[in-house]
Amino acid sequence: MLPAIPWLVQAGIAAIASYGGYVYYDENVKGVEGTFKIYQLKFDLNMNIYGQTEALNALVNNLVSGLHQNHASVIILCGGTGVGKTLALSRIRENYEPSKMVVSLLQQDLSSLSSMDQVKKLARVSGLGLVTIDNADINSSELWVFMSRLNGFCTMNRIQVKVLVAAQLFQDVKSSDSAKNLISNSFRNIDKYVNYVKEKNKNACSKYTNCRVVMFKPISIDTVKMCINAAAKRLSGVALKEEQVATLVEQISESGLDYVPGGCKSVDNYVALLQDGL
DSSP states (O other): OOOOOOHHHHTTOOOOEEETTEEEOOSEEEOSSOEEEHHHHHHHHHHHSOSOHHHHHHHHHHHTSOOOTTOEEEEEEEOOTTSSHHHHHHHHHHTEEOGGGEEEEEGGGTTSHHHHHHHGGGGGOOSEEEEEEEEEOTTOHHHHHHHHHHHHHHHHHTOEEEEEEEEOSOTTOOSOHHHHHHHHTTOSSHHHHHHHHHHHTTTTTTTOSSEEEEEOOOEEHHHHHHHHHHHHHHHHSOOOOHHHHHHHHHHHSOTTOSEETTTTTTHHHHHHHHHHTO
8 A cells, every 4th residue: 555645745735855955845835825935935034144044944944844734833943142033933924925824923922812812813724824933932831832722723623834933042041131141152162052052952842743943053253244234235225344344243242252142133233323423
């Protein structure tokens, strides 16, 4: 007896081939109504998020694979501040059609009754639904209780949902942002930072079967330069001189580190202040 044909193949959704580590997809990945425009999404992500090629490729790969009929599948985005997790969620939502099949939540929304009320609108469509959860604590009971309820809802209503979770990095720190930064500044190089993130998130999917983790790297000095130049062109349309970029890098980065603990998140403010002073 031939094995059952996966749902994705039955629907003719995606043709995936691998060449030398790169993965290629057909133009659209569709449910009956919901659609990921893969070419546009890959372009949009890579044009707006710097230094994260591996993470973005893995993210797109997981978006179009691992779908199970009548279930909710989870992709957890891990990484520090300013690496592009929240921006990735935003770009994915913007590239998803139709918008009526997208639900956007924050960690603090998960325990409220209204969160499931929002999700219930997905039962009225037969395509692939999309739920994004930002600033999430992957160790919180609220997240996994919500996922259990969502999965049960998908089974009952015979729908599929992709859940994208942008995780906090330092979930064990409950005090101020400055305390979090002290931890992120304590690693002397990117490799030690990456190893810490891997260790912290090695059990991220242990509470849910259909789950994948995508890790975003710390922002390097070279990457923050790219963020500065992009911000300058976006804010004023004028490129900065090399010495101006070097000045901003010095202000944004921490002495002795080969990564930028705050990432690209605050670059716009520094660029705007510099341009205002010119």
